[in-house]
Amino acid sequence: MVHQYKNNGYNIVLDVNSGMVHVVDDLAYDIIAVYNTIDQNKSKKFSDIKKEEVINEIIRKYHRSEYSRLFGSESDEEEVKTAVLEALNDIEELIKDGALFTEDIYENYISEFKSRQTVVKALCLHIAHDCNLACRYCFAEEGEYQGRRALMSYEVGKQALDFLIQNSGNRKNLEVDFFGGEPLMNFDVVKRLVVYGREQEKLHNKKFRFTLTTNGILLNDEIMEFANQEMSNMVLSIDGRKEINDRMRPSRNGKGSYDVIVPKFLKFADSRKQTNYYVRGTFTHNNLDFAEDVKHLAELGFKQISVEPVVSLPEEPYAITEADIPKIFEEYDKLARYMLEKKKEGKEFNFFHFMIDLSGGPCVAKRLSGCGSGTEYLAVTPWGDLYPCHQFVGEDNYLMGNVYEGVKKADLRDEFKCCNVYAKDKCKECFARFYCSGGCAANSFKFHGNILDTYDIGCELQKKRVECAIMLKAAEAELE
Template identity: 30%
Template sequence: MTTLFVNRHSFHDVKLPERRMLFHIPSSGLFELDEVGGSLLDFLKENDRVSLDGVRERFDGRVTASDLAQTFENFRELSILCDAPAGPDLGLRTEIRSFPISTVVLNVNTGCNLSCTYCYKEDLDVPSKGRRMNFDTACKSIELLLAEGAVHDRINVIFFGGEPLTNLALIEQVVDYTERRCAEEGKHVDFSMTTNATLLTEDIVDYLDRHRFGLSISMDGPEAVHNRRRLTVGGKGTYSVVASKARMLLERYRSKPVGVRVTMTAGYTDVPAIHRHLKGELGFFEVGFAPATSGPLTAFNLNADELQAVFDGMKALGRAYRDAALRGENNGFSNMHQLMSDLYEGRKKALPCGAGVGLLAVDHKGDLNLCHRFTGSDMPRFGNVDEGIAKEALGAFLEKATDRADKGCSTCRIRNLCAGGCYHESYAHFGDPLSPTYHYCDLMRDWVDFGIEIYTEILVKNPGFFRQHLSTRSIQL
C-alpha cells in the first residue's frame, strides 16, 4: 500500500485523568480517542511515514482489522496522514481588499478625570486639555460604518476615551443620529461603552438603559488593590466612588448584564480574591482579567513570576468555573467563558481579532486607527472619515498579519485560537504590531490545554451548560 506521511503540525495529544483527547489544530476540533485511536496515535508519533500494511503488522492480534482500518482512515480524513510531506502552516496568503466592518469605536474625548498609573493611552489628556470629537466627525463615522458595513443587518457603535462620559452631550447626539439612520436603512444598532463609572448618575444610568447600552466598567478589585493604580488626577484613590456608583448602576440597570474589566499589575496577583469581590460582593455579571506586561512604565508590568502567578490564579478560578458549570451555572469568569466558546464553536482564526476587518477606531480628528488602543500612537492611520478607508494600506497590513512564514506561529498548536496575539501588545512590547506575543506563548499553550480539560469534563457531565450559556454577546473593550 502507498506510504503516507505523518503531519505533526495537524494534531495535539491531550492526556486527561479519565480520557484522552485529540485536538485537531486545523479545525480547532476536539475528538475523544478510544484505545485504538490512542495506540495508533502513539505509533504515528514514533514515525515520519507509515502504511496501512505496516500498521496492521504492528498491531496484529491486538485490535480487529476493521477497527484499525477505520481509525487509520479517520486520521487520513483529518490530514494527520497525508499523501505528501506536510510543512508548517504558512498562513492564509490571500489578498485582502474587502473590509465589511460592523463596528466603529468613537474616541469621543482624549480627556479623562482619572490618572491611572498603568494607562496605555498615548493620547490621554487631563480633563481641561481633552480633545473632543465633534458631531460632524461622529456623523461621518456612522455614515462610513453604514456604507462599508452595508452587508450587516446589525451594527455596533462603541464609545471610548479617555473617559467617554466627559463628552456625554456628543454621545446623546450620536445615539439619536444613529438610531434615526438605522431606522431609515432598516438596520439594528447596538451601543457599548467602557467607563470608569465615576461620572455615572441615576439619570445617566437610566438613559443608557433606555438605549440598551452594553456596559463594561474598569475596576481592579477590592479597595486596597484598586487604589494602588486607579487614581484621580490629584492622586487620590477612587475605590469608594467607583464602588458606590457600581452598586447604584447594578441596582438600576436592566437591559443587559454589566461586566467589569480588571487590569492585573505588579504587586498583586490574587485572581480568585478579585473575582470574589467584584462578582460575589459587588454583583457584576462577569469579570475579565487583562495582565499588564507591556505598559509604558515598566514598574507596573508583571514580571515573569507574577505573570505565572496570575495564570495559576486563573486556573484556580477556571476550576471554580467548572464546578459552577456542572451545577448549570456560569460563575462570570469571562476569560474562561471565552475559551469555552472558542472550543465549543471550533473557532479558527487567521487574524487575532477583528481590528481592521470588522472594526475600526476613529480618533477625535477623524483618522481611522486599527483599534482603540492605537489612537495617539505612532502607528500609521488607515484613512479618515472624509476620504474613507485606505484599503490598499490596510489590506497590505492584514495580509502581513496572516503570513505565518518565519514565525513560531507556523508550527504552534494553538495558532488558530491565538493567531499571534494582540497587535497592540506586540507593538508595545516589541515595537512591531505584527510580531507574535512571544512572551505569552508558553503560558497560552498551557492555558488552552487546561481549557480543553475543563471543557471536556463539562461536555461529558453537563453538556446542556453550553447550549444554555454560550451565546453571542455584545462587543466589549
C-alpha cells in the same frame, strides 16, 4: 496536527485543524502521542508495520507495574497488545472520520479572503481624550494618547457615523464603541450620536450595535436608564479587590475608586439582569494572585467577569515578566477549579477568557485574521483622525486618514489585511492559532516594532487559557 495535555484529571487531545476535542483514557492518550511521533506524515491509514511499531513502543514505555495499573494484575504482553490494537483501531476510525490528524485546508482560503473588497464594520469612537482617573498602567496616558486632552464634538462624531455607513458596503450590522479616556465625560454627545445613528438606520437599512466602556465614576441613574435602552454591551472597569483596584486605579487626587464604583456597578449589572456587560479588570506583577480578584468579583455578585494581564514594556515596575508565567499558570488552573465548584453549587459565572465555543464560534476568516484592526475596524480620535485601532492612536506612522477624506494610506490598510496566522512564523505551528487568531497586532508592534510578530508572554498565557477553557467544557459535559 494534534495538541495533547493533562489538566484537572482529564487527558485531552485537540485536533487543531478540525477543532475536535477528545477526552481519552491513559492508554489512548499515550498511543496518540507515540503515533504522532512515529507518523510524521500523519497518514490516514495505519499500516501493519506502523501498528507494530506503536505496540512495541507502548510496551517499552510501560513497566510491569504500569501493566497492572492499566490492564489488571494478571495481564501479560499479549493482553497488552490486544488492548493497544483495539485502541489503535478506534483511533484509525477517528482519523477516517476527519476527527483526528486532519489536514490544514485554510491557508489557500485566507489568501483568497485577502483579495476581497474591504468594508468597515466597526468604529471605536474616542469620544473623550480625557479621564477623571489616573490609572498607573493606562496605555492611553490618562486619556491623552500622546497628544492633547479633547472631547469629540457632535459634528465629528456624526461624520464618523456617516463614514461608517458609506464604507460598510452591503453589511447591515455595524458596531460603534464609545471609548476614552472616560466616555461619560462627554455623555451629551454620546446621547446625540446614538439618536443620530438610530435615525440613519432607517434611511440606510443598517443596524447599529452601540457599546460603551466606563470607569463608573460618573455613572448615575439617568445614564443607566439610557444605557439599558441603547447599549448592547457595557464594559465596567474594576480590577478586583479594594486594595488592588485602588493601588492601580486612583483618582487624580490619589484617592481610590473602589468605594465609589462598586455600588453603582452592582446596581447596573442587576438592572441588566446580569447580562450584556462585563466587569473588566487588569492584573499586573503586583497581583499575580489575580484568581482572588476574579473570586472577589464573583462573590460580590457579578456574573460576567474579565480580568486580563497588563501589557507593558519590561521597564515598568508592574510589568509581567517571563518569571511570572508559572505563577500565572497556577492561578488559571486555580480559577478553573473554582469555577467548576461554583457551577456544581448552581452559582456559576462567566470568565471572558475561558469562554470558548467548540461547536461553532467565529467564522473561519475571523479565526484566521482576528479583530480586523486596520481594515474592518478603525479608531477615530476626537478630531476625526483614523487609526487601525485604539492602541495605535498617537503613533504617527499609523495615521491612516480621517472621517472626512476616508482612508488615505491604502498600503497600510493592505498590510493589516495580510495580518493573519499564516503570515506569522510563530503562529504556523501553534495549537491555539484558531482561538487567538494570531494575537494582537498592537502588542506585536509594541514589543517588536512590526505587526507580523507576536507578544511572546501574551502567547504563553493565551495558550494556557485555551487549555483551561477546553478542560472546563469537558468537565461541564460530565455534569450535564
